[in-house]
Structures are given as C-alpha cells and as structure tokens.
Amino acid sequence: MTTYVMLLNWTELGVKNVRESPTRLDAARKLLGEMGGSFKQFYLTMGEYDMVVVCEASDDAVMARFALSLGMKGNVRSQTLKAFPEAAYREIIASLG
Template structure:
C-alpha cells in the first residue's frame, strides 16, 4: 500500500459552505473506503492549506477518490506520494 499526503484548499463554493465541512469529511471517508482508500488522518489547518489528509491505498484508489471529491467543486487538492524511513532506505539501496 502506498501512503499519500493531500494538501487541500476550499474553493469559493467550499468556503461558502464551510459549516458543512465536517459532514463532507465524513462522506469523504465513506467514499474513500468504498473505493479502497484508507483515511489514516485528517486535519483542518490554518495557513496555506485548509486541510491535510494522510491516506493509504493504491494509486488507482487515491486517484478515483480525489477525482470524485474534486468533481463536487468544494475543494482542490495536491497529492504527494509519501515514503516511510524504511521505504526510502530500500529505494536508496537501489541506487548505483
């Protein structure tokens, strides 16, 4: 399973309906589970991003979940593929 970190911003529509954000988050968790993505943590944040998500699953599950949520028009996201210390050690070991 891959780990993904998603940096999320509300769109104009999303911030207008910010009071619904916790309910949308629960719906997101349900959709993610249905599509094979596990939500490990979710934080509302201050600063450059409005939410940060940590998820685990396949590339396809992550893409399907994020595209589905993005199509609703409340958020935009940037998603990073993340590596644990053990995973990056294995990657580095492959280097010549």
C-alpha cells in the same frame, strides 16, 4: 497499501458552505472506504493549505479516482503526494550504489 498525503484548499463554494465541511469530511472518508482505502489522519491547517489528509489506498488509480471524485463536487482543490515510508526511503537510497 500505499500512503498518500492530500493537501486541500477550499474553493469559494467550499468556504461559503464551510459549516457543512464536517459532513463532507465524513462522506469523503466513507467514499474512500468504499474504494478500499482509509483515512489515517486529518488536520485543519493554517497557512498555504486549509486541510491535510494522510490516507491509504491500494494503488494510484484508486487514489486518482478518489481525488477526482472530491474535485467534481466543487468544494475543494487538492494536491496528492505519494508518500514512501522510512523503510522504503532507506531502500531507495541504498539502491543508489
């Protein structure tokens, strides 16, 4: 499984209906699960982003479908980062020669 970090901001619609956000989070977690992925961590954050999600999916296509599905609902805008674990990081750096 590949790890991804999603940086999320509420849209005007999303913040207008912020009381429904926990229900939307549960639905997003279920949707990613149905796609074969999983949420590892969720954070409400202060600063440039409203929420941060650490999740796993089998490949980039699954994660793209998930991010697009969230965006289509109109409550959040996302930026998705592919994350490399420390072992992969060390391997990449070592391969530089």
